[in-house]
Amino acid sequence: MLRAPAVDAGPATDARPGRPRGRRPAFVAALVVLGAGLWxxxxxxxxxxxxxxxxxxxxxxxxxxxxxxxxxxxxxxxxxxxxxxxxxxxxxxxxxxxxxxxxxxxxxxxxxxxxxxxxxxxxxxxxxxxxxxxxxxxxxxxxxxxxxxxxxxxxxxxxxxxxxxxxxxxxxxxxxxxxxxxxxxxxxxxxxxxxxxxxxxxxxxxxxxxxxxxxxxxxxxxxxxxxxxxxxxxxxxxxxxxxxxxxxxxxxxxxxxxxxxxxxxxxxxxxxxxxxxxxxxxxxxxxxxxxxxxxxxxxxxxxxxxxxxxxxxxxxxxxxxxxxxxxxxxxxxxxxxxxxxxxxxxxxxxxxxxxxxxxxxVNYGQDLRRAHIAIGLGLADAGLAPDRRTVAMTDAGAVPYFSGWRATDYIGLNDERIAHGTSATDALLADRPTVVVATGPTPEMPRTTWGTDLPRVVGDRELVAVARVRPDYYEQVYADRDVAPELRATIGRRLTEGAAVTDGRYDQTYGRWLDRLFG
Known part of the structure; x- marks a missing residue:
């Protein structure tokens, strides 16, 4: 069945060997499909x-x-x-x-x-x-x-x-x-x-x-x-x-x-x-x-x-x-x-x-908007002194970007100490961030995340917000007690705003995606 290449006859080719023409309709059709998917x-x-x-x-x-x-x-x-x-x-x-x-x-x-x-x-x-x-x-x-x-x-x-x-x-x-x-x-x-x-x-x-x-x-x-x-x-x-x-x-x-x-x-x-x-x-x-x-x-x-x-x-x-x-x-x-x-x-x-x-x-953007982005914006809203604007988290993307705070990424993707062998627990205890964001499968603090002893790191910080990302994915925000009331208010407002502009659903299904697109 496999033989020498055969070039379509007639309008499918031009005078240059192997260089087809007449493919613009196919390209336009491909762009339409691609555009629909990107939308x-x-x-x-x-x-x-x-x-x-x-x-x-x-x-x-x-x-x-x-x-x-x-x-x-x-x-x-x-x-x-x-x-x-x-x-x-x-x-x-x-x-x-x-x-x-x-x-x-x-x-x-x-x-x-x-x-x-x-x-x-x-x-x-x-x-x-x-x-x-x-x-x-x-x-x-x-x-x-x-x-x-x-x-x-x-x-x-x-x-x-x-x-x-x-x-x-x-x-x-x-x-x-x-x-x-x-x-x-x-x-x-x-x-x-x-x-x-x-x-x-x-x-x-x-x-x-x-x-x-x-x-x-x-x-x-x-x-x-x-x-x-x-x-x-x-x-x-x-x-x-x-x-x-x-x-x-x-x-x-x-x-x-x-x-x-x-x-x-x-x-x-x-x-x-x-x-x-x-x-x-x-x-x-x-x-x-x-x-x-x-x-x-x-x-x-x-x-x-x-x-x-x-x-x-x-x-x-x-x-x-x-x-x-x-x-x-x-x-x-x-x-x-x-x-x-x-x-x-x-x-x-x-x-x-x-x-x-x-x-x-396909539901990722909605989940990120109502949790990570909302937390980052809530941190940015707080009127803390520059030296207190410090946060630690594992999801080192939207939270640091939207907050603008100095951030400790305790996975280590953006921290040379942790990447080269320093214990994440020791790094966080040394940094003493004002806010610690923990991720886990329930609203309760997990014992460990990425090898980090969270109860020890969080210490006496106060829980100021819990954001549900997916059915078994939560972000808990802990803050120093002296700034906890302010952060509870600013993050809470942003979480409410995020819930209002997203679809309010947590199921990870194509049905949710299609309902949002066409509902």
């Missing part, structure tokens, strides 16, 4: 995004990229360029979640264009772009506020350029683009250099005799080394602070991540592997699979607990979509190709909605 999930901004926003705001206000102004800087983000991108918007007063969503939506549209135009057949384009735009995690991760979509676009573009060179050595490629993509990918996420190392090597070998190749490559290397030297000297560690937490604390050796990802993307993985068989698509498919393996290696080994809705798998998702499209390019029988495309898209779409995190993620 449906527009309220979702994940708590982690506010970590990046806090660094952006501090940099914009002249404090540098740091968690707590005036303290030793810590690299609690892993997306330097994404953090930097938001800085000018702070000056302009544009809400940072809006900046993230619009930027990511544009990147997702560009990914869609690549997936529509790179496959040589309609069936290939259909499976590539169809799986992408009908996948629930696509809607969530584009709207969530993190660098996920821009990063995936840069990786996809780098693989596509080198795949074109493998198919036709005369393909025009700007000498500065592959090194720039490699540099940008590495500065968006550290694992970007792993994903784009194979495409960069292919380009360098194929273009080794062309003018400008080594100049552009050397320039990118100089910039990359300078950036690495700066961040190491500025933050004092060779790797982002989050790495030491996620590998040292969260790391697991079970097969959870591999099993979930394998089932979620099974047809695309099988098709991508099938694209290795025909000679015409072999090298391109191997390049795409190499990028996926590089992106998937770390989460497969560490099984990260913070990988909501398979975010780390989504980094390579467009690569799998494209490789699946290339596989169907090699299926000579159009009916068979069409059936395979429908089955792959149907599986991917269904699996996305059946993902265990799906119902909670």
């Amino acid at each position: 449906a999930c527009w309220s979702v901004t994940v708590d982690d995004a506010y970590i990046t926003y806090r660094y952006s705001a501090n940099l914009a206000h002249g404090f540098g990229p740091t968690w707590n102004p005036g303290q030793d800087p810590v690299e609690g983000y892993t997306n330097f360029l994404w953090m930097l991108w938001h800085v000018p918007w702070v000056w302009l007063g544009v809400p940072l979640p809006l900046v993230s969503k619009v930027t990511s939506a544009i990147c997702a549209a560009l990914i869609g264009w690549i997936l529509v135009t790179e496959p040589r057949t309609r069936a290939g384009a259909a499976v590539a772009v169809g799986a992408f735009v009908l996948f629930l995690p696509t809607w969530i991760h584009v709207d969530a506020g993190l660098e996920t979509a821009p990063f995936a676009l840069v990786v996809l573009r780098g693989v596509v350029l080198s795949a074109r060179l493998l198919r036709d050595d005369d393909t025009p490629v700007r000498p500065w683009e592959p090194p720039l993509l490699f540099l940008v990918a590495g500065m968006l996420r550290p694992d970007g250099i792993l994903a784009l190392a194979p495409p960069l090597l292919v380009w360098a070998v194929r273009r080794r005799g062309h003018p400008g190749t080594w100049l552009c490559l050397g320039s990118a290397l100089v910039v990359g080394v300078a950036y690495t030297a700066w961040r190491w000297s500025y933050f004092g560690h060779p790797l982002p602070n989050t790495f030491y937490v996620k590998v040292g604390v969260e790391a697991a050796t079970d097969l959870r991540w591999i099993t979930t990802t394998g089932l979620l993307l099974l047809p695309l993985i099988l098709l991508a592997a099938g694209a290795v068989v025909p000679r015409a698509t072999r090298t391109s498919a191997l390049l795409a699979l190499a990028g996926c393996l590089a992106l998937y290696a770390v989460p497969a080994i560490t099984a990260p607990a913070m990988d909501y809705l398979s975010r780390f798998a989504w980094h390579g998702f467009p690569l799998l979509c494209l490789a699946a499209g290339w596989a169907l390019d090699s299926v000579r029988q159009r009916v068979v190709a069409a059936v395979l495309a429908v089955l792959a898209v149907a599986w991917t779409c269904t699996a996305g909605f059946l993902h265990p995190n799906g119902p909670s993620m």
Whole structure:
């Protein structure tokens, strides 16, 4: 069944071999579906995004990229360029979640264009772009506020350029683009250099005799080394602070991540592997699979607990979509190709909605607004002296961002002491924060959270608020007794406001989501 690639006849192709035309209607249809999905999930901004926003705001206000102004800087983000991108918007007063969503939506549209135009057949384009735009995690991760979509676009573009060179050595490629993509990918996420190392090597070998190749490559290397030297000297560690937490604390050796990802993307993985068989698509498919393996290696080994809705798998998702499209390019029988495309898209779409995190993620924005954001705004409203505006919490996103208070993140994502071995209990006892926010499955204080002895840390602080996030997820706010009455009032007002502007429901179901959209 797998033979040499067959290009659709008639209007599906133009005079340039392998470059289809007549795909604009398909692209418009894909944009409509993508737009509908992004609209449906527009309220979702994940708590982690506010970590990046806090660094952006501090940099914009002249404090540098740091968690707590005036303290030793810590690299609690892993997306330097994404953090930097938001800085000018702070000056302009544009809400940072809006900046993230619009930027990511544009990147997702560009990914869609690549997936529509790179496959040589309609069936290939259909499976590539169809799986992408009908996948629930696509809607969530584009709207969530993190660098996920821009990063995936840069990786996809780098693989596509080198795949074109493998198919036709005369393909025009700007000498500065592959090194720039490699540099940008590495500065968006550290694992970007792993994903784009194979495409960069292919380009360098194929273009080794062309003018400008080594100049552009050397320039990118100089910039990359300078950036690495700066961040190491500025933050004092060779790797982002989050790495030491996620590998040292969260790391697991079970097969959870591999099993979930394998089932979620099974047809695309099988098709991508099938694209290795025909000679015409072999090298391109191997390049795409190499990028996926590089992106998937770390989460497969560490099984990260913070990988909501398979975010780390989504980094390579467009690569799998494209490789699946290339596989169907090699299926000579159009009916068979069409059936395979429908089955792959149907599986991917269904699996996305059946993902265990799906119902909670589509309701995430509502839950965050009435709890974390309300608490952060309530803290900001309090008229405490600057030296008393200190808070400790595990959910180190919206609460520190909206409060503007000096914050101790006792998971350690933004605290070098805890990340490098200091007991979170000892760190909190040393910091003596005015407010401690505890999370647990009930309204009662848990005995321990992330290895922290909460009763000992909370001490004689007074409970001033309890915010219910989900059926088994609560935030308890404890404050020093002398400021407890004021904080009880300000946080209480914000919790009431949050309840008024959200849907008032706690069930983690698609029904709740649909009722909110259409009710």
